[in-house]
Amino acid sequence: MLTVSQLSKSFAGRALFDDVSLQVNRGDRIGLVGPNGAGKSTLFALLLGDVSPDKGTVAIEKNATIGFLPQETAAAGDETVLELACSKVAHASSLRAEEKRKLEAYATFDEHGGWELEPKAKRVLAGLAFRETDFDRPARALSGGWIMRAHLARLLVMEPDLLLL
Template identity: 40%
Template sequence: MSDDAIADGPVTGKPDPVLEVRGLEKAFGGLQVTDDVDLDVERGTITGLIGPNGAGKSTLFNLVSGFYEPDGGTVRVNGTAVTGAEPHAVANAGLVRTFQTPRKLEGMTVREAMLVGPQHQTGESVLSVFTNRGQVVAEERANLERAMETLERFEIARFADTPATELSGGQMKLVELARATMTDPDILLLDEPIAGVNPTLANKLKGFIRDLNDDGITFLVIEHDMDFIMDLADPIVVLDQGSVLVEGDPGSVRTDDRVIDAYLGGPLDE
């Protein structure tokens, strides 16, 4: 293994990071869940985030995306400080996340759920509905057209009029990914995108993620399926006991003794 392939701790100071995390800390009671995390996600990459159960991966996502307030440290998105900001403010800076268990929007069809995504809609202001009605109508028409095009791209347009609560878990994974793209994110955080889905859908999701990455979206992906994430992502960041253990290319991470030890001595593909 070359020294360049993998390094102790995080690789910081990347040329064009979308996401910069420095010294991030979070404890719940006496348990230190996130411990002085430094992490950069380079623009244009699909970066994988792995680690054993309890390593702090989802907590890190919640801290970065504004769902938890950190005890210490900083978070920057596109150079803008968003430490402790509300999720909508983090989204406005360019970072959006999905959840391991997609949240079904009660009382909405899939089409309506898609229309929640677009940012900075004129119709969000009650005053604009009366003073800029033409612009509001034009934006709504454009958003509706884009929503349907996005549903078609993800091969779920047939569910447009289906109540979101009636979709299967796998179908909701597709809807949530499609809805996230409606926000035009610079970086999209995916929390276990293939958890509970069949292999055919997992392969489709991998293809969609790659296509979106080709379109310019940067990804940070938590995933327990090692074959999936090692094939999809580069670099791979390994979190253990709340801290970054190593970062490197998939081949180096898979064979690194420290990573294998973190997974209780078992090979990563088991």
């Protein structure tokens, strides 16, 4: 699913890593550990295509989805905790409104698993220690750690092929 070949990256003349190769197959669980400044976040940025390597290639299986939880506190807006967790389909809430008005939206909503989205998100949120009373709270009212959990819930609901934490 993911192939990294002879990847090298340096900043300001300092090599973060050189000639890194790895293969990640479906179902693999891999831990990436190292001290601060070792290049872990840079490697994730390379895998996501946010940064270009000095040398080497990153190949991701066609149509593979990637979920990423940044190290920093993720932003939270006016959405509720449940809406944030349900945002696996960026336009799911608008699809709910449209399905009442248009038959085409019904098919799209169904195709994206819309009927199961909210119950699944509630199960995931509960598994991450959210109480049912938290589901309708504005996400911006949460502490940074709880916002991070809400974003983690979104990724778990999304079920990406590759999850970078």
